[in-house]
Amino acid sequence: MSSGQGSTKIVVPKITMDRIIMHWSAGNGKVSDLEKKHYHFIVAADGTVVPGTNPVEANIPPLKSGSYAAHTWKLNSNSIGVAVSAMAGATERPWSPGRSPITKDQVEALASLVASLSIMYGVKVTPETVLTHAEVQPTLGITQRAKWDITWLPGMKKPQDPVEVGNILRAKIIKELR
Numbered sequence: 001m002s003s004g005q006g007s008t009k010i011v012v013p014k015i016t017m018d019r020i021i022m023h024w025s026a027g028n029g030k031v032s033d034l035e036k037k038h039y040h041f042i043v044a045a046d047g048t049v050v051p052g053t054n055p056v057e058a059n060i061p062p063l064k065s066g067s068y069a070a071h072t073w074k075l076n077s078n079s080i081g082v083a084v085s086a087m088a089g090a091t092e093r094p095w096s097p098g099r100s101p102i103t104k105d106q107v108e109a110l111a112s113l114v115a116s117l118s119i120m121y122g123v124k125v126t127p128e129t130v131l132t133h134a135e136v137q138p139t140l141g142i143t144q145r146a147k148w149d150i151t152w153l154p155g156m157k158k159p160q161d162p163v164e165v166g167n168i169l170r171a172k173i174i175k176e177l178r
Contacts (some may be wrong), residue, residue: 029086
């Protein structure tokens, strides 16, 4: 009880997460139910952010089968999964961004979203804690079954080194935090 106020003060513990992992969903720019099932947040082609089916807190262990966002092999616990709905039909070799390439609006919205989530959930922006799915294997050493998302952004002629693309995105996220 608050002194003299006659009401109960409710203290909500701050929930922290270990990392934020960025993806492309192989979607068509319009957020689908399948995308909502696998990611906590999805960015549509026009930059609109759509929440996924499962809240971020669902990825705090113990994970319940079918009740959490399963976005990254062996790395879902304490991880926030965000995606751009893009790259449907993309191929790495020969290179093609497919019929729904990532848009500049998506990149801007993704950077803003990840910046907000990093503040909200106490995730520092580093290569080990805010990274693309393609960076998981080279940076954290966790095999990801040939995942190459996100290795291409608007304005690039072809996919680039995953860590370099991650660095570009992290710089945009850090700029949003200023």
